[in-house]
Amino acid sequence: MHDRDNYGHPERRASTGLPLGIMLLSMLAIGAYLLVGGALLDDENQDVVVYVPRVSAPN
Secondary structure, three states, rough: OOOOOOOOOOOOOOOOHHHHHHHHHHHHHHHHHHHHHHHHHHOOOOOOOOOOOOOOOOO
């Protein structure tokens, strides 16, 4: 008679392809996000202007 919860022997070799693939794809996606965001925000036409208040001499 067969046991109902008998699934055989445990795995001896676990596959690491899926976790490593997910990690590498995540790293590539984050890198692409940063590169595209940096390219969109890097506008050379934007200049920084600092306005200094005028100091008037006391009368």
